[in-house]
Amino acid sequence: MALDEPSAQLNAELRSSVVDSLASRRPVLHHLNDDTTWLLQIPRPEAAVRHGARLYYNILIDPWFRGGQTDIASWFSRQFHATPSAVQSIAELEELIREVERSAMESEPAVNKRRTRDLEDFVAAEESLIDAIAINHEFTDHCHKETLLEVNRNVPIFAWKEAVKMIESWKHFRSVTAIVEFGSDCDSDWRNTSIPPLPEWIGISRLTKSDLHAAMMFTFNNRRANSQARLAKVQAAQTNGYTFDGKVKGHHETIQPNEDDESAEALIYTPHGLPSSDFQIVRDASPPISCLALLHGLHNVRLGTATGLTALQINLGSHNGLRSQRMLNADYWIGTHDEDKKGRGLIAWFLQRDILTVRDALLQEFKARRGGKGDALDRDVVTVLDSFEAANWVDLRNGESHVLL
Numbered sequence: 001m002a003l004d005e006p007s008a009q010l011n012a013e014l015r016s017s018v019v020d021s022l023a024s025r026r027p028v029l030h031h032l033n034d035d036t037t038w039l040l041q042i043p044r045p046e047a048a049v050r051h052g053a054r055l056y057y058n059i060l061i062d063p064w065f066r067g068g069q070t071d072i073a074s075w076f077s078r079q080f081h082a083t084p085s086a087v088q089s090i091a092e093l094e095e096l097i098r099e100v101e102r103s104a105m106e107s108e109p110a111v112n113k114r115r116t117r118d119l120e121d122f123v124a125a126e127e128s129l130i131d132a133i134a135i136n137h138e139f140t141d142h143c144h145k146e147t148l149l150e151v152n153r154n155v156p157i158f159a160w161k162e163a164v165k166m167i168e169s170w171k172h173f174r175s176v177t178a179i180v181e182f183g184s185d186c187d188s189d190w191r192n193t194s195i196p197p198l199p200e201w202i203g204i205s206r207l208t209k210s211d212l213h214a215a216m217m218f219t220f221n222n223r224r225a226n227s228q229a230r231l232a233k234v235q236a237a238q239t240n241g242y243t244f245d246g247k248v249k250g251h252h253e254t255i256q257p258n259e260d261d262e263s264a265e266a267l268i269y270t271p272h273g274l275p276s277s278d279f280q281i282v283r284d285a286s287p288p289i290s291c292l293a294l295l296h297g298l299h300n301v302r303l304g305t306a307t308g309l310t311a312l313q314i315n316l317g318s319h320n321g322l323r324s325q326r327m328l329n330a331d332y333w334i335g336t337h338d339e340d341k342k343g344r345g346l347i348a349w350f351l352q353r354d355i356l357t358v359r360d361a362l363l364q365e366f367k368a369r370r371g372g373k374g375d376a377l378d379r380d381v382v383t384v385l386d387s388f389e390a391a392n393w394v395d396l397r398n399g400e401s402h403v404l405l
Contacts, residue, residue, distance in 0.1 A: 025222075027404045028056075028100075029267070029293065032093070033085035034398035035141065035339035036271045037063050038295070039093070041100065045201060045222045054123060055104040057202065058097055059218065060133045061269060063151075064144035065089060071139060077347040079141065082340055086399030090130075090150035097129040128152040132197075134179075134204055135159035136216045136271060138166050141341075145170065156197050158204045162211065179206045182217055188285040190219040190264045203264070209278055213316065215270035217282070219289060223261060262287040267404075268328065269295040271337035273316025276323035283327065292404050294330040296321040297338045298361075300354040303347065317354065318361040325391055332404060333358075334394050358393045 025046075030039040038061040044053050065085045071077040087093045101123050123129065133155055135143045143163045149172055156175040157167055164178045180193050182205035193203030203219040266282070266289050273296055282289050300317030302310045315337060325333045343351065356364070396402055 024403065024405055027220075027267070027292070028401055029334070029396070029404055030401045031396045031398060032063070032087045033065065033081060033339070034083045035064070035081065035341070036337040037061065037065070037085070037087075038269070038336070039097075040218060040267060041097075042202065042220050043222055048199075054101055054129070056097075056100065057199065058129055058131045060093070060130050060151075061216075062136055062142040062271070063090075063133065063147045064141055065147050067144075067146050069140040069144055071347070073345075075345055077343070077345045079341040079343045082342050083398060090147065094129055098123060101129065128155050130155050132204075133157050134216060134218070134269075135163045135167070136206070136214065136269065137211075138162040142271070143167065148172075158195075158198075160206060160214070179204055179216065181205065182207050183281040188281055189287065190266075190285060190289055191262070191287070193217075193219060207268075207274055207278055207281065209274055212272050212314065213270075213274050214272070215268050215274040215279075217289075218267045218269070219264040220266075221262070221264045264289050265292040266290065267293045267295070268330070269336070270324070271295070271297065272314060273297070273320045274324070275316070276320060276327045279324055279327045291328040291330040293332040293334055294321075294325055294328055295334050295336040296324055297335050298356060298358065299338045299340075300356065302352050303350045304352045305350070311350070318356040318358060319364075322358070322361055322365070322391065331392060332394050332402070333392050334396050334402075358391055359388050362388055362391075 025043045027043065028041040030041070031037075032039055040059045040061065041056040042059070044055060044057055049055055064081075065088050066081070068078050068080045087096065128151070130151065133148070133151065135157065137143065137160060143159070143166060145166075148157075148167070149170065151173075153172050153174055155173070156177065157164075157173050158177050158179050159167060161178045164176050167173060167176050175197065177195055180195065182188070182190075182193060190203045190205070191200070193205035194200050195204070198204065201221050203217075205217050205219070206214055207217060208214040264287065268279075268282070268291055282291065297315050298318040298321060299315050300319075301315035303312040303314065305311050321333065338355075340353065394402060
């Protein structure tokens with residue numbers, strides 16, 4: 001398949017990321033358009049790979065590649081991408097993922113040539129290399145029917161309950177599952193968000209303030225499956241009275257899971273923003289959850305009135321992003337849903353957008369602390385720059401990829 005320029009750029013990014021990812025066995029995040037469509041690739045547990053699984057578990061998030069999207073009716077709101085998506089179709093995405101797997105097989109020292117051929121045959125025979133699709137909202141820039149109908153019907157969908165109703169009405173997908181609310185019934189155990197057909201080492205859940213302001217949390221521990229397998233072997237050996245080192249164990253002695261093996265990393269995706277205080281539940285989670293990446297935009301987007309008031313706050317913007325990052329202390333803060341799309345319809349007349357970089361937001365904070373008097377002093381600017389580094393901001397544009405170390 002011949003790739004257009006944006007897709008060719010992404011293809012090159014993927015190859016580079018695969019080498020780095022395999023060396024570190026870390027996830028890779030790919031920005032597939034200039035808005036809020038992502039591919040998250042999580043390396044599978046070593047035990048699974050040894051037994052014939054592909055090297056990555058691939059989660060597609062809020063896919064919308066081309067064409068317009070309409071809310072309610074075209075006269076009300078219709079939008080188009082301002083720049084072409086790096087990926088233009090599900091078929092292109094499948095080919096790119098297939099290329100990742102090929103590159104991974106070639107780069108993986110633990111995979112011998114025969115095993116590589118077997119894996120290549122296995123990958124080529126699979127109906128789809130997309131393992132799951134996650135939909136955070138029912139709005140059609142997140143839940144785009146034309147894009148989703150290109151996906152193989154056997155790919156499982158995990159979606160917000162309002163999106164589930166919409167997707168089920170298409171009668172296309174075999175499996176459409178409502179995402180669980182993290183922390184409901186005082187349950188902050190990420191393992192309980194691993195709903196079949198997800199593997200036990202991955203969970204998907206949602207933190208919700210309102211239908212609009214919410215976050216989707218992808219939790220994972222690809223060491224857990226390995227440790228569970230080791231634990232099962234030890235326990236099986238103990239039923240025969242021996243451990244693997246040949247020593248006799250006491251009849252009633254048991255082996256408990258290592259709590260460190262039960263903790264998880266998380267990618268938290270909040271395209272419209274979630275009030276920062278609502279992330280406290282993640283900090284209090286048990287087993288512990290460490291935030292690897294926060295996906296939160298910088299643009300303050302709202303519907304205004306003729307008198308200058310805000311009728312509806314849509315995207316919470318960089319100041320809420322800063323507060324959220326301080327709450328979560330994510331290793332990476334990556335922008336999302338900041339594309340200034342081509343808009344038509346009634347809403348376009350009332351849509352207002354303030355664009356603040358992370359540094360702009362930090363400078364505003366420092367100025368506010370000084371009572372808004374004068375410009376920032378040199379020492380304040382240095383402090384702001386230090387704070388910017390501490391924010392761990394990564395600008396991942398259309399067609400770019402990043403290994404989450």
